[in-house]
Amino acid sequence: MAAVKVDEKGRIIIPKSMREKAGVKEGGYVKIRADEKGIMIEPLEPVADKYFGTFKITKWPEDLDEFVIEVMRKWWTRTQRAT
Numbered sequence: 001m002a003a004v005k006v007d008e009k010g011r012i013i014i015p016k017s018m019r020e021k022a023g024v025k026e027g028g029y030v031k032i033r034a035d036e037k038g039i040m041i042e043p044l045e046p047v048a049d050k051y052f053g054t055f056k057i058t059k060w061p062e063d064l065d066e067f068v069i070e071v072m073r074k075w076w077t078r079t080q081r082a083t
Contacts, residue, residue, distance in 0.1 A: 002015050014041070022041075022042075024041075029043075029046075030044060031043075
């Protein structure tokens with residue numbers, strides 16, 4: 001447990017030992033939830049970390065943006081036919 005001061009913009013500084021223990025990293029994102037008893041801060045796991053190693057890439061597309069657009073078009077077409 002630690003006591004920290006809230007500044008004029010509502011910010012607090014989470015002590016380094018607590019950030020390390022909870023896995024909160026610089027540049028990372030956290031989920032904040034509040035109720036009548038207090039505020040809970042939880043680190044969010046990056047999506048890339050969650051799925052790292054799930055898919056084996058044998059060959060990257062030449063234009064990744066165009067590849068993603070085409071995949072989304074195919075997905076959208078399939079979902080529209082299903083409804």
